[in-house]
Amino acid sequence: MGWFTKSKKPVEALPPPEEELWIVCSSCKAHIFKQEWDKNLQVCPKCNFHEKLTCYERIHITLDEKTFREFNAEISTSDPIQFSDAAEAYKDKAEATKTKVGLKESVVTGSGKIKDITVTVAVMDFRFLGGSLGSGAGEKILLAADYALRHSRPYIVFSASGGARMHEGIISLMQMPKTCAGIARLHRAGIPYISVLTHPTTGGVSASYAMVGDLNIAEPGALIGFAGRRVIEQTIKQELPNGFQTAEYLLEHGFVDQIVHRKDMKDFLASVLRYWQRR
């Protein structure tokens, strides 16, 4: 049955290419002309692999133009356990990441519109320490949930994360109950919460806010799971089959409501939002 509504409009393409001319698909290794790649929203036209997007790319293809207003942009990483390995202090690593990626944490949150419907969003960025759930990220996700609660706005979280952030130790782990507490309040108050699981969503993020959406929506082929593939293979001493822990696997096992292609995502979200809005 899938889903249907009367009208669908094409999603705006990503901004025009800059320097490189060709992209190599990290899944099927096909060479794709960059213009086509961007027009296709960084989805491989050969194998349908949905490449990771930066948080601003995601916002660009999801929210109506110039409607995004960022929350708590000043919240940054902290170093609660003064973590350091032999090579590098976490503090320095985080600073280097900030400079390189141009973000202060692994998630950007804010308010914006999807086809004229105001929503609160949180968008994770895998480039920032693997999208890990630092205390700044947890705080931003919770604050955005609180904002959605106070203003009765639907909350949409786009996850892309390897899980907890080891360098923040137990403080990172505690972002799991912290963020879930914010979602629990939305559930109790009847505020819609959509979790969009993109490639990859694993560990402490899959085991917290990303898995308890009213709707759990996934992009095709996204890796979604709790334990890492290698850890599982070590445990059972055999290789895992292809397709294990993919979006399609999770749909089959009852944890994902719909798999939606990136080009249809904005339409899909708008449909759901319109459904809610008319009350």
Next chain:
Amino acid sequence: MGWFTKSKKPVEALPPPEEELWIVCSSCKAHIFKQEWDKNLQVCPKCNFHEKLTCYERIHITLDEKTFREFNAEISTSDPIQFSDAAEAYKDKAEATKTKVGLKESVVTGSGKIKDITVTVAVMDFRFLGGSLGSGAGEKILLAADYALRHSRPYIVFSASGGARMHEGIISLMQMPKTCAGIARLHRAGIPYISVLTHPTTGGVSASYAMVGDLNIAEPGALIGFAGRRVIEQTIKQELPNGFQTAEYLLEHGFVDQIVHRKDMKDFLASVLRYWQRR
């Protein structure tokens, strides 16, 4: 871990034997001296088969002496769809059963004490049309639930039933939501509800009040399931393994909290009741 409390006292034996001297165990076919059989609460000393008890036998070994006060004893079978097969009208069949068994419906309900703690009970009797869920039975189970609710008394239901009563058609089926509605109110009000599943508890009874206890307790070896063995075997065109749909199977699959031997049942229930009572 199982369960433990400080003291256990032996359960009173059943009343002295009457005419027959020997009982043949319907499970292992062993011949047991009737006096031993009764002393053993109709549990086979050879194979531990828990034979079906009549409702009054169950009340006798469960409630403190002379504490049982029956509710709604006048409620009897009705004939809502004027059911009749070629051989016999349901009305006549029901009348014959009433005379033979000495009951007016497949369940007896009332109030009583278990080790001095007042409880509301419903006890099904398989002899009455296979313990089927007639409209009179549903009504009595609901009224007892209502009584438990109004008086804040724990409710204990001993099930023994083949399921819905075909002869009352759709009216029998509707006793499933009807009884469950009574249980739902107990859940909401915080009133304890224990379901004791005895041999056999299947069909519409297993798929309604019998399966939604705060605690689902089963007697060893009891047959518990939704569909009949023969129906399943016809569906899959192969034989089912031994042990399928037994109390032990349900424990393993997560639907039964504890399997309690008949001789320990009163102690077990008293433990649970004492736990609740002290609030």
Next chain:
Amino acid sequence: MELDFEKPLVEIEKKIGELEKSAQAPDAQFGPEIAELERKKTELAKEIYAKLTPWQIVQVARHPDRPLMVDYLGGMCSQFIELHGDRCFGDDPGVLGGLATFGDYRVVVIGHRKGKNVEENVKFNFGMANPEGYRKALRLMRLAEKYRLPVVSFIDTPGAYPGPEAEARGQAEAIARNLTEMSLLQTPIVVVVTGEGGSGGAIGIGVGDVVLMLANSIYSVISPEGCASILWRDGAKAPEAAAALRLTARDLLELDVVDEVIPEPPGGAHRNHEETISATQKSLLKHLKKLVHASTKKLVAARYEKYSRIGR
């Protein structure tokens, strides 16, 4: 598929078909003749369908061309978003559910899913739900409760699936829990029996403030075949059993188990999907209108009263 008692109807339909074929030109000279046949057909259909035996109604209720849940959704909804999975074990293809818009009403729909052909029916397990299906339905009902939106449940199943895995994963528990939760669900529930209301498998998503039945649908504690094989050890006596069980919509209305019978077009729902769906929509909207304005507290209290009265 052609039912025995429909033969005279089918013959007229064939004739009409032939005439329409011959009349390929737009200035159809057979116009009046066809109109007359149509009139006759309607009359005959009414006549035949007014006198159907319970067993014949069973056959109509099971007719493979009868509109299915997907047809109702396609015909009635301006929007439908399917939601998959029970968030626990799997996604049962035998139960369909999601967010739907009916006219001005946003509802959460759940229902049994049958197929249009053998392939689809194998895929959807002939509308026989597994425990995952009941749990998916419950999850969606909880969502409806969260949003204070009504639930609309479509019943069309031979029964809950009687397989060993279904037993292992708690078919009984899944149905029992739904009955318990639905009785106190803090939002309106409308149930429509569109085809077969098969026993526990039907009631497992069938507790409602209002229960509607299509005129030629059935609802029974046991299948006529099952009843016959118990009573007479002979499944062939199903017609007698069908009569004894009182399983037709009219019976259930008389027994106060359903609230309204939705009329079907002459000759049955399978002859005219559009009209059937339109009648169903009309009835649904009428009841939704009433229910969404009721206070939740009163609604849930009335639901309790309704079920507690059955068989009293």
Next chain:
Amino acid sequence: MELDFEKPLVEIEKKIGELEKSAQAPDAQFGPEIAELERKKTELAKEIYAKLTPWQIVQVARHPDRPLMVDYLGGMCSQFIELHGDRCFGDDPGVLGGLATFGDYRVVVIGHRKGKNVEENVKFNFGMANPEGYRKALRLMRLAEKYRLPVVSFIDTPGAYPGPEAEARGQAEAIARNLTEMSLLQTPIVVVVTGEGGSGGAIGIGVGDVVLMLANSIYSVISPEGCASILWRDGAKAPEAAAALRLTARDLLELDVVDEVIPEPPGGAHRNHEETISATQKSLLKHLKKLVHASTKKLVAARYEKYSRIGR
């Protein structure tokens, strides 16, 4: 099992043992000598344990003779009734739960279950829960909520089980749902970390109004071995990782993640179960006393505040 840094202690213990053996007569001539050795032992134990490195504490936390959940229940409860099953798929032996009476308090207990020996550990999956375990725990917490009774949760796990079936049945969902539901559970929750607090597997039953830790228990986002193999591609560097992760009870108290550290007897919990359990009981009862008198509304609001502050 003898830990490296315990050797001096073990030697004294051996001597005491020998002396006690020799002194079989009731008029024990070695009495004063034994007393002196005992005194020395206590002093030495205090000295050694005051200086344990994080990695040594990890080893104590995992010591096979450390008291397990069943020991705490056996030592503290006048009554315990185990309840099995998640009412959905199975009964996870890696999670133990039931109704318990601690002093004057009736509580619902849940916790990780480790074994006393290899055979038991295989049976209980070394305290690594499957999704069914988290769902059983949630079911029991709902029961606690129904009865307005406190939940006491015992944490002792290397982590949630990383097996393919656990993934298939939703390990992530089961933990996520527990975190969400526990945050609003309308009844007090006390958590005690008794041994290993292994990451998501621990927090999955570890959200509480009060979180306590035994002095030599640990609680970490990742095992030291896992951390070492990520950072240095060398599991043998676990001691360095243990230090970097700040996973000891003292660390967590400083980081405001736990509310109280329960002292262990000199030489660690594995040297004296009775004293350990008694200290735990004392602490638990103290907190239960406070919590059961709080208003539920305030309690749940405070729980939210508590978690929202972590890492702020």
